[in-house]
Amino acid sequence: MExxxxxxxxxxxxxxxxxxxxxTLVEVLRESLGLMGTKKSCCEGECGACTVILDGKSVVxxxxxxxxxxxxxxxxxxxxxxGETLHPIQESFLKHGAVQCGFCTPGMxxxxxxxxxxxxxxxxxxxxxxxxxxxxxxxxxxHIINAVMDVPEKTAKK
Amino acid sequence: xxxxxxxxxxxxxxxxxxxxxxLMEEYGPKKASLYAGGTDLFVAMKKRGYTPDALINxxxxxxxxxxxxxxxxxxxxxxxxxxxxxxxxxxxxxxxxPLWDAVxxxxxVQIRNLATIGGNLCSAWPSADTAPxxxxxxxxxxxxxxxxxxxxxxxxxxxxxxxxxxxxxxILTQVTIPVPQLNSTGTYLKLMRRNAMDLSMVGVATLxxxxxxxxVCKDALIVLGAVAPTPVRALEAExxxxxxxxxxxxxxxxxxxxxxxxxxxxSIRASGEYRKEMVAVQVKRALLTSYARLQKS
Numbered sequence: 133m134e135x136x137x138x139x140x141x142x143x144x145x146x147x148x149x150x151x152x153x154x155x156t157l158v159e160v161l162r163e164s165l166g167l168m169g170t171k172k173s174c175c176e177g178e179c180g181a182c183t184v185i186l187d188g189k190s191v192v193x194x195x196x197x198x199x200x201x202x203x204x205x206x207x208x209x210x211x212x213x214x215g216e217t218l219h220p221i222q223e224s225f226l227k228h229g230a231v232q233c234g235f236c237t238p239g240m241x242x243x244x245x246x247x248x249x250x251x252x253x254x255x256x257x258x259x260x261x262x263x264x265x266x267x268x269x270x271x272x273x274x275h276i277i278n279a280v281m282d283v284p285e286k287t288a289k290k
Numbered sequence: 291x292x293x294x295x296x297x298x299x300x301x302x303x304x305x306x307x308x309x310x311x312x313l314m315e316e317y318g319p320k321k322a323s324l325y326a327g328g329t330d331l332f333v334a335m336k337k338r339g340y341t342p343d344a345l346i347n348x349x350x351x352x353x354x355x356x357x358x359x360x361x362x363x364x365x366x367x368x369x370x371x372x373x374x375x376x377x378x379x380x381x382x383x384x385x386x387x388p389l390w391d392a393v394x395x396x397x398x399v400q401i402r403n404l405a406t407i408g409g410n411l412c413s414a415w416p417s418a419d420t421a422p423x424x425x426x427x428x429x430x431x432x433x434x435x436x437x438x439x440x441x442x443x444x445x446x447x448x449x450x451x452x453x454x455x456x457x458x459x460x461i462l463t464q465v466t467i468p469v470p471q472l473n474s475t476g477t478y479l480k481l482m483r484r485n486a487m488d489l490s491m492v493g494v495a496t497l498x499x500x501x502x503x504x505x506v507c508k509d510a511l512i513v514l515g516a517v518a519p520t521p522v523r524a525l526e527a528e529x530x531x532x533x534x535x536x537x538x539x540x541x542x543x544x545x546x547x548x549x550x551x552x553x554x555x556x557s558i559r560a561s562g563e564y565r566k567e568m569v570a571v572q573v574k575r576a577l578l579t580s581y582a583r584l585q586k587s
Contacts, residue, residue: 136301153301153345156332175294176333177401178487189374189403195332196404199301200349243399264486265398 138202142167143211157201158182158193161208169209169238180266183239184208190246192265209238212245220287221245221279228279232270240266244280248288254281294336300343303350307434311459313346315436319458324348326370327404329397330413354408354463357381364469369408369431369462373420377402386467387583388423388476388495395419395480398487408462411447414454414520415489421448421521422495422513423478429467435460448520474499476511477580479572483559490516491560492568494576498536504584505535512544512573517554517565524548527573536581538574545574 135150142165149164158175161167161184173181175194182193185207193201212219218226221244231237240263247254247262254262259280260273268276302322304310314322322344325331334340348354354370359381367376376382377393396402396410396419410420411431424444431447433440436459444465447454456462470476476497482488493515499508510531512524527548534540549570556562 152298154296154298156296159295176336177329177397180398180400183400186403190400191403192398192400195327195329195401197296197301197328199303200328200347246399261486262399265400 136199138199140165140198140201140206141204142206143208151198153197153199155198156194157184157196157198157206160198161193161206167208167210171235171238173235178267179236179239180243180263181236181239183242183266185242185246188246188249190243190265207242207245209241212241219245221248221283224279224283225276228275228282230271230275230279236266236268236270240268240276244283245288248280248283252285252288256281296332297335297338297341299341299345301345301347303347305350305352307351307461307463310346310348310351310461311434311436313344314459317344322346324461326406326409327372329401329405330409348461359385359469361469363466365467367407367465367467369464370406371408373397373402373405373407373410374399376407385470386423386427388426388478388497389420389467391478392419392423392480392493392495395478395482395486407465411444411465412454412456412462414448414452416451416519416521417489417493417516418521419478419480419490419493419515422493422515423476424465424467425513425521425523426476426495426497426511427467427470428511429465431462432464432466433457433460434463441466445521445523451519470497471499473502473504473584474509475580475583477576477583479576479579481568481572489559492516492554492565492572493521494569494572496573496576496580498577498580498584500581500584507531507534507536507581510577512548512576514548514552514569514573517552517569522552524551524569524573526551531577536577538578541574541577541581542570544577545570545572548573 140147171181173179177192177195184193323342326348354368357379373393383390429444478495480490481492495513497511510528515521527544554562554565
């Protein structure tokens, strides 16, 4: 089976690589590009740990073939912080104790980013629904919701 | 199978329907699979329940994703329109309330941005959430195959659990919905064990057409999902609400009749008895919700 030459645009950087068509985006991000922030968990789209942003929309990268992610703008968790400076959403997560084992956190933050870009002042129900596609086994979600609701307005879009 | 990698396959990205159809014919049935979002197919492939020799990407074909409104021709939704596109569509929100209700409660935001309406129909699960609303709206699908194009009413699209009438060489290119009448609206209610990320135990779609005073029901469609191998119309329940205003008694009566006429099976999500009882409750609620919507507008 042949490998296909593709170009991936991840966090404003272009990568040229050869991938087999059956490799999913989460595998390519982690194993070929060394971007380990995006996590593999259920591998069937149920848990949201592999959530990345594709052309402004959140998707599960475990059900997306890498070849189908060409010519699209991909943002992973690594793309949010700038060097040592955390994104306001990440700051809010830390402030509210929303990180325990941390495995769900990148996916949660990516879902929160996409949501807050559209809705800067969410209600409690809206914030809860925004992370409905992301599972957490540690926190019981309350601190995560508090963090999402406490991101200062006009800062999420950074 | 902890790692769940995709099995190997030959990959094709045709740029036209005829190219895709030719590829399907070349491989033969069950040897190749068309795919769009992959949210159902890839899960089955990862679990090795289905391992086609080749995958044929439909997303490389242009013109299959649009959502358009035409006062004469109706509302057209491309087969490859994602559930997310449909959820964000003002056309759907304004003109097709039961379909809009349905996409809000399907899977998750992330899955909805990949999954397509065509995929939901072609997977043909009994609990498919777009099916009851589309049937209530009188929708039909365009199937494009080696022998040409044909149109099938969504109501006639499902053969049995997991199987639609689509042939191996056919592609679902478009869903067409006639413009709903004035003084009509509908609802979709999905009964789940959880508040999100679950298949339905009972799905109810309604479409009510009221008279010009918005009091008496002139026409009604009630469509049930997940309580039979395919979506079913609650025909007996529909009959008794015509020419009536929908109050609690009428809605409850319709619900009971709908419940009397179904025989859901027991599954991992709910027992047959529970689903049968819940049909009565959910149909009642859906009718009252739809009726109230029309009173408001």
